[in-house]
Amino acid sequence: MDDTVKISIRNLYKVFGPQPQAALEHVMAGMSKTELLEKHHHVIGLRDINVDMHDGRITVIMGLSGSGKSTLIRHFNRLIEPTAGQVKVDDEDVLGYGEEDLRNLRRSMMSMVFQRFALLPHRTVIENAATSLKVRGVGKSDYLAEAQKWLDRVGLAGYDNRYPHQLSGGMQQRVGIARALTSNSPIMLMDEAFSALDPLIRTDMQDLLLELQTELHKTIVFITHDLDEALKIADHLVILKDGFIVQQGEPQYILLNPNDPYIEDFVSDINRARVLRVRSIMIPLEGGAVPPEAHGEVSCNDTLESVIARSGGDTSHAYVVVGDDGPVGTLDMTRLIKALVPRVASEAGARKY
Amino acid sequence: MATYEFVFDGLGLRDWCDSGGTGDAPMSMADLLAQSGGGTKDTSLWDLPFPSLDALNDSCEKIIQSRDLTKGVEQGFLAIKDALRFVLDPMTQPLSWVLEFALATFEWTPWWIMFPILIMVVYLASKSIRIAVFVTACLAFLAGIDHYEFAMQTLAIIFVCAFLCVLFGVPIGIAMSRNDTLQRMTIPILDMLQTLPPFVYLIPLIFLFSVTEPKLYGIAIILYAIVPVIRLTDLGIRLVDQDVIEAADSFGMTDRQKLFGVQIPLALPNIMAGVNQTIMMSLAMVVIASLVSAPGLGVLVLRGIRNLELGVGLISGLGIVLLAIILDRVTKAALDRVNAAQKH
Numbered sequence: 001m002d003d004t005v006k007i008s009i010r011n012l013y014k015v016f017g018p019q020p021q022a023a024l025e026h027v028m029a030g031m032s033k034t035e036l037l038e039k040h041h042h043v044i045g046l047r048d049i050n051v052d053m054h055d056g057r058i059t060v061i062m063g064l065s066g067s068g069k070s071t072l073i074r075h076f077n078r079l080i081e082p083t084a085g086q087v088k089v090d091d092e093d094v095l096g097y098g099e100e101d102l103r104n105l106r107r108s109m110m111s112m113v114f115q116r117f118a119l120l121p122h123r124t125v126i127e128n129a130a131t132s133l134k135v136r137g138v139g140k141s142d143y144l145a146e147a148q149k150w151l152d153r154v155g156l157a158g159y160d161n162r163y164p165h166q167l168s169g170g171m172q173q174r175v176g177i178a179r180a181l182t183s184n185s186p187i188m189l190m191d192e193a194f195s196a197l198d199p200l201i202r203t204d205m206q207d208l209l210l211e212l213q214t215e216l217h218k219t220i221v222f223i224t225h226d227l228d229e230a231l232k233i234a235d236h237l238v239i240l241k242d243g244f245i246v247q248q249g250e251p252q253y254i255l256l257n258p259n260d261p262y263i264e265d266f267v268s269d270i271n272r273a274r275v276l277r278v279r280s281i282m283i284p285l286e287g288g289a290v291p292p293e294a295h296g297e298v299s300c301n302d303t304l305e306s307v308i309a310r311s312g313g314d315t316s317h318a319y320v321v322v323g324d325d326g327p328v329g330t331l332d333m334t335r336l337i338k339a340l341v342p343r344v345a346s347e348a349g350a351r352k353y
Numbered sequence: 354m355a356t357y358e359f360v361f362d363g364l365g366l367r368d369w370c371d372s373g374g375t376g377d378a379p380m381s382m383a384d385l386l387a388q389s390g391g392g393t394k395d396t397s398l399w400d401l402p403f404p405s406l407d408a409l410n411d412s413c414e415k416i417i418q419s420r421d422l423t424k425g426v427e428q429g430f431l432a433i434k435d436a437l438r439f440v441l442d443p444m445t446q447p448l449s450w451v452l453e454f455a456l457a458t459f460e461w462t463p464w465w466i467m468f469p470i471l472i473m474v475v476y477l478a479s480k481s482i483r484i485a486v487f488v489t490a491c492l493a494f495l496a497g498i499d500h501y502e503f504a505m506q507t508l509a510i511i512f513v514c515a516f517l518c519v520l521f522g523v524p525i526g527i528a529m530s531r532n533d534t535l536q537r538m539t540i541p542i543l544d545m546l547q548t549l550p551p552f553v554y555l556i557p558l559i560f561l562f563s564v565t566e567p568k569l570y571g572i573a574i575i576l577y578a579i580v581p582v583i584r585l586t587d588l589g590i591r592l593v594d595q596d597v598i599e600a601a602d603s604f605g606m607t608d609r610q611k612l613f614g615v616q617i618p619l620a621l622p623n624i625m626a627g628v629n630q631t632i633m634m635s636l637a638m639v640v641i642a643s644l645v646s647a648p649g650l651g652v653l654v655l656r657g658i659r660n661l662e663l664g665v666g667l668i669s670g671l672g673i674v675l676l677a678i679i680l681d682r683v684t685k686a687a688l689d690r691v692n693a694a695q696k697h
Contacts, residue, residue, distance in 0.1 A: 077603055106605030118600035122618045122694060132604045163694075183604070 004055040005091075006187060006219040007076060012049040012085030014071055014243075017042030020083045033242055045071045047244040049085070053236070055186075056217040060230040060251075063240035069223045072240065073189050076221065077110045078102055089187070107136050111180035115192035117172045119164040125175050126151060126160035132183030143182075150178040154208065170201035174208075181212070190222045194229065206232055227266050231255065231275045239263055252280035256339070268342045273305040281339045282321045282329035290327050294320045300328055304336055355411035357404055370413035430557065438561050445568045452513050452567035456648065459509040464501060468492060475679075479686030487682065491675045500650065500672045507649030507676060510639050514571060515632045518579040522631065523624060525579075526586025527612070536587065547580045551641045559645065570642035577638045581630035589623025590616050622692050629684040636677050650676070 015023045015036075023042035033044045046068045053059045063069045074080040075087055078094060087094045089109060097105060111132060119128045126147050127134070133143035151160060154174040164172055173193060180188050190209075194202045210233060213220065224230050230237055231251045238248040239262075246260045255276065258264045279300035295317045298307055311317040311333055318332035361370050402408040409416040459467070471492065476485045495504045529536040554573045562569040593616050601611045617624075643651030650669045657666020 079599060079602055103605040103607065106603055110603075112600070112603040114596060114600055116596050118594070118596040120597060120600075120615060120619075122621075131600075135604050135606050135610060179604075189603075 005052045006055040006089065007051075007053040007221070008086075008088040008091075009049050009051045009053075009072075009075070010086040010088070012046055012072075012075060012087065013083045014045035014068075014075070014080065015042050015083045016045050024083050044243050046075075046082075047242075049245060051238055051245070051248065053219060053221060055219050057235040058213060058220040058222055058233050059236045059238065060222045060224060060234035061238045061240060062224055062227065062230045064225055066242075067240040068243040069225075069240050070191055071243075073191050073221060073223050076187075076189055077106050077112065107132060108183070109185050110187040110189055111183040111185045113173070113176045113180050113188065113190040113193040115195050117164070117169075117176045117196075119172060119175055119179075121164055124161050124163060125156065125167070128164065128175055129178040129182050131179050132185075146184075147178070147182050150181045151175070153181070153212070154178045170197050170205065173197060173205060177205075177208070177212075181216075185218075187219045187221070190220060192223050192225070195224065195226070202229070209233060227270050228275070231270065239266070251275075252277060256280060264342070272340050272342070273308060274303055276304045276339060278302045278304070278307060278321050278331055279323075279329075281335060282331045283335070284329045285327060290320050291318065291330055294318055294330070296320070297322050297327075298331065299323075304340065307331070307333075307336060355408070356402055357409055357412040360404075361413045366413070370415050430560065434560055441561060445562075445572060448517070448571045449566050449568040451517075452510065452571050455509040455513045456506055456567070459505040460502065464496060467505070475683050479683050480690060481686050484682055484686055488679050491679050495672055495675060498668065498672075500653075500669065503648075503650045503653060503669070504672055504676060507636075507639055507651065507673070510570070510574070510642075510647060510649060511632060511635045511676075511680070514574040514578060514635045514639075515628070517571075517575055518582055518631045518635070519628055521575075522579045522582035522627070523586050526583045526624075526627075527590060527617075529583070529587040530590035530616075539583070543580050543584060546576055551577055551638055552644075555641075555645055564645055567647075570639070570645050570647035573642055573645070574635050574638040574647075578631045578634040581634065582624070582627035585623045585627030585630070586620065589620030589627075592623065593619045622688065625684070625688040625691055629681065629688060632680050632684060633677065636673065636680065640673060 013024055013027060014020075015027060017023055017040070020042065023036060023040050026036055026040060027044055027047060031039075036042055036044060049072060051059070051061075061069045061072060071080060075082050076089070076094075078087075078097075082095065089105065094102075094105060120131070123131075126144060129151050130143040130147035133146060138146075148160065151157065154177050156171060156174050156178065159167065159171065164175065167175070173196075176193070180190075194205045197205060206229060209220075222230075222233060234251045236248065237251040237254055239246045239254070241260075241262050247254055247258070247263055252275075254263065255267050255270075255272070258267050277300070278298055281304070282300065295311070296319055298310070298319045298321055300321050300323045307319065315333045315337060318330060320327050321329040321331055361367055406417060406419045406422070410418045462470075468489070472485050472489055475488045476482070479485070492501075492504075495501055525539070529539055551573075554576060558569050558573055562572075597615060597619065598611070601615045606614065639647055639649060640651035640654055643649065643655045650672045653665055653669030654673070656662060657664075657669065
């Protein structure tokens with residue numbers, strides 16, 4: 001993993017309506033969503049979005065329905081044109097592209113996975129998986145071999161000649177992922193890719209994605225409305241509300257330091273023991289000595305859940321936290337238990353919804 | 354005393370009305386009756402006529418009568434007829450040739466070659482032995498009662514016309530689905546073609562083309578039957594799942610790849626339903642077209658009506674029903690196969 005910025009979004013605005021440019025001025029001047037709708041009959045899709053997506057990382061964009069997340073992801077490959085702003089991929093201004101360049105971007109730089117799979121119902125699984133190569137004009141034997149490889153990789157060996165409607169939802173989405181992978185594009189856009197699947201299959205697919213990612217190191221932009229899912233897979237989390245970014249950053253950090261009641265609401269619902277990792281709540285050593293009374297060592301990437309299991313519920317325990325190069329911090333169980341209680345939910349009845 | 358005279362008097366138009374009014378316009382039956390009835394009648398409010406052209410003409414002779422309107426339309430058409438014919442005649446000539454060729458081929462081919470060909474086509478389209486057997490039985494029945502030649506003439510006309518309908522209708526439908534303005538302009542024309550009584554088509558065509566030419570009924574059939582295939586192609590392409598279209602865009606398909614790789618295949622069930630309707634409507638029209646010398650079973654139906662030959666009319670009517678069932682079952686079976694291949 002390096003820190004190259006793959007996709008960079010600057011001051012992106014999207015206004016829906018017959019005269020978006022005129023309405024944009026009001027938005028820039030700070031008019032609210034409801035006011036703009038009532039007075040000018042335009043809808044704000046996105047407002048002043050600034051995000052950097054790093055090469056080889058998974059960026060998760062999270063928000064409730066209507067928060068503009070699906071609109072945002074469609075700006076990256078210009079399925080939707082912005083009203084104002086900048087979209088750069090590999091430091092190239094995508095908005096300046098002509099038809100031909102844009103097509104090449106879609107063919108070789110970005111592939112997309114859709115919430116409702118969007119497979120071609122009249123083509124077999126293997127032909128669906130090969131879509132991007134067929135579009136580029138690759139020969140039949142080549143595209144079949146490549147599609148076969150990725151179908152095997154996502155666990156669909158032997159289903160090549162079935163039709164999409166003969167497969168279950170989870171399997172159809174595997175075809176969708178294979179289709180995106182077959183294009184060998186460095187960027188994958190996943191629009192609520194797992195939201196239509198039932199919870200167990202969703203977990204399977206998340207594991208599949210993480211497993212593929214350890215190997216392929218693609219730049220993945222993942223849209224979801226599910227915080228658990230977001231926390232599980234995100235390297236960088238962006239939280240959208242009503243078209244603007246409420247908070248973005250490392251997911252563990254957001255979880256521990258929500259800066260908005262909206263996010264506090266979100267995070268109060270999740271299983272913190274499973275999501276939080278030791279490194280996020282430990283007390284760093286900072287050159288100090290390892291305390292002698294420790295009950296053992298835990299890894300900085302362990303979840304709190306595993307530490308609790310290890311302590312057997314004894315709150316008097318304390319552990320030494322080890323990173324890649326020896327001890328990095330300490331963690332006592334009292335601190336751990338405190339971290340399990342969200343800041344806001346501890347005040348009784350603070351939840352609004 | 355006509356009802357609306359006061360209007361013209363009030364407007365000071367009386368002089369204009371009377372100036373140059375020859376007064377020798379042909380008298381209508383109503384005028385005659387009014388004269389013979391004594392002329393002066395009390396007109397109560399209850400009898401107030403609508404200020405129509407004829408009613409106004411009673412009061413002011415400068416206003417034209419309604420029959421002048423129909424006459425005007427007729428004269429207008431006759432005036433442009435030659436120019437229209439000059440353009441349309443050579444353009445549509447190939448249709449005559451194709452129809453003549455198809456009729457000649459169907460008549461020339463002996464039945465023992467025609468039967469296997471037709472049955473094979475049926476089987477290839479429907480992939481159903483049951484339907485192939487049924488079609489064989491129907492053809493054998495028609496041939497058995499010596500209606501084979503008429504049935505083949507009807508079939509030949511339908512094949513040519515339905516093929517041309519699809520050839521022109523599908524591209525028109527595709528163009529409509531991609532352009533909202535074109536769709537808005539085309540739909541009223543399609544509505545008119547579909548609701549105009551079929552006999553009315555024939556009237557201007559008879560003036561334009563010679564009744565002995567096959568293209569006369571060819572054009573009538575095509576105009577009448579092309580509507581469903583256009584409509585359903587347009588509808589089918591517009592109904593293609595937007596998610597799939599978006600996916601096609603996101604993988605960088607060109608418009609062409611999208612049209613032939615996604616939109617047409619996914620619209621195919623609707624297009625096929627349109628083809629089925631088009632064939633059925635060609636069959637309906639081919640009977641009416643026998644009025645303008647279209648050969649086939651329609652001629653027998655017409656003979657039945659003209660001479661009140663009950664048996665001839667009923668038997669040939671039954672023959673048409675059989676042909677309709679054959680064509681419908683075969684196209685529906687083909688449609689089902691398309692549907693089965695791409696259900697969601």
